[in-house]
Amino acid sequence: MLCCRLVSSIGAFFMITYCSHCLAKNRLPTDKAPDEARCGRCHQPLASHTPLTVTAENIDTLIASDIPVVIDFWASWCGPCMQFAPVFTQMAHELEPKIRFAKLDTEQQQALAARFAIRSIPTLMVFRSGQMLAQRSGSLPPSLFKEWLLELTGA
Numbered sequence: 001m002l003c004c005r006l007v008s009s010i011g012a013f014f015m016i017t018y019c020s021h022c023l024a025k026n027r028l029p030t031d032k033a034p035d036e037a038r039c040g041r042c043h044q045p046l047a048s049h050t051p052l053t054v055t056a057e058n059i060d061t062l063i064a065s066d067i068p069v070v071i072d073f074w075a076s077w078c079g080p081c082m083q084f085a086p087v088f089t090q091m092a093h094e095l096e097p098k099i100r101f102a103k104l105d106t107e108q109q110q111a112l113a114a115r116f117a118i119r120s121i122p123t124l125m126v127f128r129s130g131q132m133l134a135q136r137s138g139s140l141p142p143s144l145f146k147e148w149l150l151e152l153t154g155a
């Protein structure tokens with residue numbers, strides 16, 4: 001039997017991000033591709049490549065992630081939001097887990113829409129380590145959306 005395995009090597013750097021499946025916070029070594037990461041709690045792949053649904057319960061876990069999280073504030077009655085939805089889903093598929101993706105239904109989560117002072121939709125906000133990095137209103141084509149995200153996050 002192996003004795004005394006080191007929990008972490010000294011000098012290694014870690015990022016905290018959430019599991020798409022059980023939302024457990026996971027520590028990822030920065031030198032390891034997060035694509036291969038599995039959740040320490042539920043053992044599923046850490047990133048699901050589809051946008052997560054934001055709720056009052058999970059919002060603080062999501063925005064605390066050290067890997068940037070982009071949130072799409074939307075509503076089902078908003079035409080531009082519905083047009084933008086497939087673009088957002090496509091980018092999640094392409095860019096998770098370098099960037100994490102989540103959607104906030106402003107009708108279901110009116111208190112959260114108020115907390116983030118959402119005045120028009122769609123609005124996109126990017127968070128990292130609990131801080132807002134950027135926000136913009138209006139939908140945008142896939143190429144510009146991707147460019148904006150990569151520039152912003154350095155991913």
Ligand SMILES: [Zn+2]
Nearest residue numbers: 019022039042
């Ligand atoms: Zn998990």
